[in-house]
Every structure is written in C-alpha cells, then in structure tokens.
Amino acid sequence: MAGRTFAEKALARAAGVADARAGDILDVTPDVVFSHDNSAAICRIFEQTGTPHVRYPDRVVITLDHAVPAPTTRHAQNHAQIRAWVEQEGIAHFFDVGRGICHQVIGEEALVLPGETILGADSHSTHFGWLGAFGTGVGRTEMAALWATGELWVRVPEAMRITLTGTPRAGVTAKDISLRILGDLGADGGLYRSVEFTGETLGALSLDQRATIPNMMAEFGVKNAYLPPDQAVFDYLEPRRTRDYTPLYPDPDAHYAAVYDLDMSVLEPQIALPHAPDRVVPLSEAAGQPVQQAFLGTCTNGRLEDLRAAAEVVRGQTVRCRLIVIPASAQVYHAAVQEGIIADLLVAGATIGTPGCGPCMGNHMGIPAQDETTISSANRNFRGRMGTPDALVYLANPYVVAASAVCGQITDPREFLA
Amino acid sequence: MSTHHRCWVYGDDINTDVIFPGRYTYTLTAPEDIAAHALDDLDPAFAANVQAGDMIVAGRNWGCGSSREQGVTALKYAGVNVIIAASFSRIYFRNCVNQGVLPVVCPALREVVHTGDTITLDRAAGYIHAAGQTFEIAPLSPSVQDILDAGGLLPMLQRRFKGAISS
Numbered sequence: 001m002a003g004r005t006f007a008e009k010a011l012a013r014a015a016g017v018a019d020a021r022a023g024d025i026l027d028v029t030p031d032v033v034f035s036h037d038n039s040a041a042i043c044r045i046f047e048q049t050g051t052p053h054v055r056y057p058d059r060v061v062i063t064l065d066h067a068v069p070a071p072t073t074r075h076a077q078n079h080a081q082i083r084a085w086v087e088q089e090g091i092a093h094f095f096d097v098g099r100g101i102c103h104q105v106i107g108e109e110a111l112v113l114p115g116e117t118i119l120g121a122d123s124h125s126t127h128f129g130w131l132g133a134f135g136t137g138v139g140r141t142e143m144a145a146l147w148a149t150g151e152l153w154v155r156v157p158e159a160m161r162i163t164l165t166g167t168p169r170a171g172v173t174a175k176d177i178s179l180r181i182l183g184d185l186g187a188d189g190g191l192y193r194s195v196e197f198t199g200e201t202l203g204a205l206s207l208d209q210r211a212t213i214p215n216m217m218a219e220f221g222v223k224n225a226y227l228p229p230d231q232a233v234f235d236y237l238e239p240r241r242t243r244d245y246t247p248l249y250p251d252p253d254a255h256y257a258a259v260y261d262l263d264m265s266v267l268e269p270q271i272a273l274p275h276a277p278d279r280v281v282p283l284s285e286a287a288g289q290p291v292q293q294a295f296l297g298t299c300t301n302g303r304l305e306d307l308r309a310a311a312e313v314v315r316g317q318t319v320r321c322r323l324i325v326i327p328a329s330a331q332v333y334h335a336a337v338q339e340g341i342i343a344d345l346l347v348a349g350a351t352i353g354t355p356g357c358g359p360c361m362g363n364h365m366g367i368p369a370q371d372e373t374t375i376s377s378a379n380r381n382f383r384g385r386m387g388t389p390d391a392l393v394y395l396a397n398p399y400v401v402a403a404s405a406v407c408g409q410i411t412d413p414r415e416f417l418a
Numbered sequence: 419m420s421t422h423h424r425c426w427v428y429g430d431d432i433n434t435d436v437i438f439p440g441r442y443t444y445t446l447t448a449p450e451d452i453a454a455h456a457l458d459d460l461d462p463a464f465a466a467n468v469q470a471g472d473m474i475v476a477g478r479n480w481g482c483g484s485s486r487e488q489g490v491t492a493l494k495y496a497g498v499n500v501i502i503a504a505s506f507s508r509i510y511f512r513n514c515v516n517q518g519v520l521p522v523v524c525p526a527l528r529e530v531v532h533t534g535d536t537i538t539l540d541r542a543a544g545y546i547h548a549a550g551q552t553f554e555i556a557p558l559s560p561s562v563q564d565i566l567d568a569g570g571l572l573p574m575l576q577r578r579f580k581g582a583i584s585s
Contacts, residue, residue: 025559025561037444038443038444038486041447044447045572048572048576049572049575049576049579050575050576050579050580051575051579066443066444067444072445074444074445075444075445078444121485122485123483123484123485123509137485137509138485138509138512139485139486139487139490139509139512139513139516140486140487141487141513141516141517141570141571141572142512142516142571144572144575145571145575148575148579149575149578153561155559187431187479187482188430188431188478188479188482188505188507191479191505191507191508192508219482219483221479221482221507221508223508276431278431361435361440361441361443361484362439362440362441363440363441363443363444380433380435380483380484382433382435382436382483383435383436383459383460384435384436384439384440384441384458384459385435385440387441389436389458389459
C-alpha cells in the first residue's frame with residue numbers, strides 16, 4: 001500500500017483522524033484562520049449566522065493590507081468597522097495599517113508552524129507551504145463559517161510532485177521557477193492538487209526565495225503547495241514561535257498523480273506576457289518593450305532579498321520610468337533601511353510606499369494610465385487587474401523589474417550584475 | 419423537472435478580475451451594485467442584457483485567480499443560478515456552492531452551444547439537453563449537495579445556530 005502525501009498527512013492531523021486518502025472529505029479544524037480588508041464584509045455575513053461569538057478568537061488573524069493607508073473615506077470606514085469588531089470579539093492577532101501583507105506578517109510572527117493547517121480568505125494562502133504548512137484559500141462566507149464554528153469541510157486533494165534540480169544562474173530566481181512551471185503546464189496545470197516540491201535546489205534557496213514558489217502556485221490552480229521544511233526554517237521560527245510543532249513529510253512511496261522535473265541550471269529569466277500569468281516566454285523574447293512603470297512589491301516578491309536584488313541593479317544608475325517599491329512588511333522596510341537598500345533605491349529615483357499590497361489589484365498607489373505598460377514583480381497580470389483594462393502588465397523577477405526601470409524598457413538584468 | 423436557460427458562452431481561464439474587477443472590491447457592498455459590474459472587463463454587453471434565468475457556459479478553469487466571492491455574487495444577483503464549465507477553479511467552485519449557485523462540470527457543452535442559444539437542464543435527473551445532444555451531469559458529493567439544498571452556506575449556518583441567541 002502506498003504511503004501518504006503531505007496533504008494526506010496534514011489534513012488527517014487537522015481533522016483529528018488517524019489516516020486520510022485523496023478523495024476523502026473531512027471536517028478540519030485549522031490551527032489559524034485569517035482575513036484582511038475583506039474582514040468587514042465577512043463580519044456582515046458572520047453577524048447573520050446567528051452565532052453569538054467567534055468560536056476560537058485566539059486562532060484568528062486579521063491584517064489590514066489591501067488598501068493602506070485608506071485611500072478614500074469608504075476604505076477608511078471599512079477599516080474602522082474591522083477595528084471595532086476586532087475589539088468587540090477579542091481577536092488575538094490584529095495588525096493595523098503599515099505592518100505589512102498578511103502572508104508576510106503571519107510568517108514573521110510565526111503564527112503558523114510546520115505541519116499545521118491555515119485557511120485564509122485570500123487566494124494566495126497557498127503561500128504557507130514555504131514553511132511546510134498546509135495553506136489554502138477560502139471565500140468570505142466560508143471564513144464567516146470558520147469564525148462561527150472553527151471548522152470547515154475539505155476534500156483531500158490528489159498530489160503532484162515537482163522536483164527542482166541544479167543551481168540557478170545569476171539573475172534567475174524562484175520567481176522564474178514559478179513562471180516556467182506555469183508556462184510549461186498552464187494555469188490549470190495544478191488544478192485542485194497538492195503540489196509538493198522536492199529536489200536538491202530547494203535547500204540552497206533562501207527563505208525569501210522559497211516563499212515565492214508556493215505563493216505563486218495560486219496561479220497554477222493548486223489547492224496547496226508544499227516545500228519540505230529544513231533546519232533553515234526551524235532556525236527562523238525558533239526565536240519567534242510560541243508553541244511546539246511537528247513537521248510533516250511525504251512518504252517516499254506516496255502516490256503522485258503527476259510528476260514534473262525542472263533543471264534550474266539551464267533556466268533563463270522568464271516573463272509573463274499580458275494578460276495571463278501562464279503566457280510565459282524567456283525574457284529575451286520580450287526585451288525592448290517600452291515600460292512607463294515598474295512595480296516591485298507584493299506577497300510574491302516584496303521581501304528583503306527582492307529589494308536587495310533591485311538595489312544591486314539600480315545602484316549608481318538613474319531610472320528612466322516610474323519605479324514604485326512597496327516593501328511586503330514593516331520589518332522588511334526596516335531591514336532595508338538599515339542595510340542602505342532604501343537609500344540606494346531612492347537615489348536611483350524610486351518612490352517607496354507603505355507596506356501592503358499597493359497597486360497589485362488596482363486599489364491605489366501606482367495605478368497605470370490607459371495604454372501604459374507596467375513591469376511588475378506581482379503574481380497576476382489579468383486584464384484590468386491594476387485598475388484599467390486598457391493597461392498592459394508583464395510579470396518578472398525583481399532583477400528584471402529593476403533593470404527595466406533603469407532602461408525604460410524590458411531589459412535582461414544580467415548586464416547589470418557583475 | 420427541467421428548466422430552460424439562455425446561454426452566455428465564454429472561453430478558458432476566465433479569471434475573477436474580469437468577472438468582478440478588484441478596483442470595486444472594498445467600495446461596492448450592495449449585491450445589486452456588485453451585479454451591475456458583472457463581467458465588466460470580459461463582456462461589456464453582459465450586465466446590460468442579462469436576464470433572470472440566464473446561464474454561463476465556459477471552458478476550463480472558470481473563476482481562476484482571486485478568492486473574491488463577489489465573482490459569484492455579481493452573477494447571482496444578475497440572475498444567473500447555474501454555471502456550467504469544463505472545469506472550475508477550486509475557490510470559485512466552493513463560492514458557488516456557498517452562494518447557492520449550482521456549478522456543473524460538463525467539458526463538452528461549450529463546444530456545441532453559442533451565446534444566445536437556449537439549453538434545457540434537468541437537475542433531478544442529471545441531464546443537459548443542448549443542440550440536439552444529451553449530456554450527463556455527475557452527481558455532487560453529499561456534503562456539497564447538502565449546502566446547495568439548504569440554499570447556501572449562510573442559510574445552513576442559520577439553521578444550525580437557530581435558537582442559539584434570541585433575535
């Protein structure tokens with residue numbers, strides 16, 4: 001009999017049952033649930049359920065990040081409703097404007113740990129696979145149900161194994177791994193699956209890099225994505241954690257419905273063309289495309305290493321288009337200030353925004369004009385995503401975003417990397 | 419019992435940003451206002467012309483992208499109560515069930531119908547009749563069917579907590 005995948009083990013644990021197989025339907029009690037600016041809307045649903053209080057307020061995380069600081073009175077009212085409700089219900093973990101993007105902050109605060117299950121009212125909740133947790137997204141009504149009951153039904157997904165081998169070349173990052181997978185297998189290539197990564201490349205990737213992969217797997221249609229946690233993850237969590245944990249690993253003979261191998265040593269920087277994250281080509285095929293705006297940030301690529309990569313490219317240069325940099329969190333911002341990264345970016349002509357999601361989904365802080373082109377480190381470039389359906393958005397890694405800002409056109413960053 | 423539905427036919431990988439744009443997610447809250455922007459960036463003719471009982475017929479991976487539940491709310495309050503696709507993104511599928519909108523997986527239907535065609539759906543018997551052909555619909559899992567039968571997740575929760583507090 002075949003062994004168990006990570007997803008089978010993690011969901012069995014979350015459901016409190018001895019064993020689970022793909023296809024089983026379980027009622028799970030997640031260790032953590034979270035939402036963001038959508039919490040006021042969830043609150044309105046929750047109040048209609050007829051339950052008096054949140055079942056497990058100590059498991060609830062709320063982060064204001066999608067439109068911060070509030071760009072309009074309506075957004076401000078939305079935030080005010082959330083703060084009042086957090087106070088009323090005694091929500092244990094609330095992070096106000098400027099602390100950062102939910103996915104980044106929850107990691108920095110070690111609110112979810114290896115082997116645990118986390119459900120978020122956000123599609124990029126797959127993010128938490130970087131630390132070996134089971135993370136997946138739910139809708140608003142389901143989050144209201146989770147607040148009310150503490151549990152939710154899930155179907156245990158079939159799994160896919162992706163093996164990463166080889167050492168990435170200079171200027172090639174985890175973003176390029178994610179884009180290449182999307183390009184090769186399509187936006188529904190991982191549909192409904194637990195995508196479980198393995199291979200020698202993973203251990204050599206920094207934690208900042210690792211987080212990009214499961215985050216971006218949301219664009220691959222996955223239910224969750226998983227990277228096996230190692231000592232680097234344990235060391236990161238050790239000074240931050242407030243409870244014990246048991247990491248989970250798939251069995252060597254676990255059943256995978258599909259397998260895919262990617263050799264990093266031959267991979268070049270990749271780019272997603274408008275208007276789909278799986279329209280991926282090698283960067284050289286899009287080089288020379290003029291851009292009016294470059295955006296570095298988001299839950300996918302707004303971490304310290306991403307900002308450091310951009311600073312490495314722009315140091316001593318002056319940007320020829322708008323370069324908007326939005327750190328993923330206040331901690332990232334602080335570290336980037338201390339390291340001189342922010343100064344390098346400012347001197348080159350960048351503008352720095354409040355930690356949060358920024359213009360990623362078209363709310364504020366860098367909405368392009370009609371007919372403009374943006375090169376972005378974000379995860380999505382759907383038509384209209386950044387505010388107007390008449391703008392073009394290309395997706396690439398932070399080096400590419402920075403090099404393109406310097407040249408005013410899509411540019412291979414390797415000419416800037418000594 | 420069978421019902422007749424006029425179809426709006428779309429392609430593969432239709433994402434929630436074009437079903438309901440993110441720029442409205444924190445400013446529009448009334449379902450009717452959300453419905454007024456249904457498919458804004460996909461098909462500008464939709465919101466102005468959709469009628470109660472109309473149906474979406476789509477290709478693979480309908481509703482990929484953001485988890486925003488307004489992607490279902492917008493269509494539901496525009497009058498759409500059934501969405502048929504070759505496949506659904508997983509969060510969109512769940513959002514449909516939780517809103518009491520029937521998601522039907524039928525890979526072949528999009529190949530034979532066009533926008534404006536009328537098809538016949540027999541939910542109880544599990545058949546779709548379209549373009550002179552019959553397509554079988556696989557039954558949903560009992561946990562999903564229970565939520566749909568309750569009219570959605572909120573009515574189900576309301577039933578569960580009925581009497582827990584006095585209103």
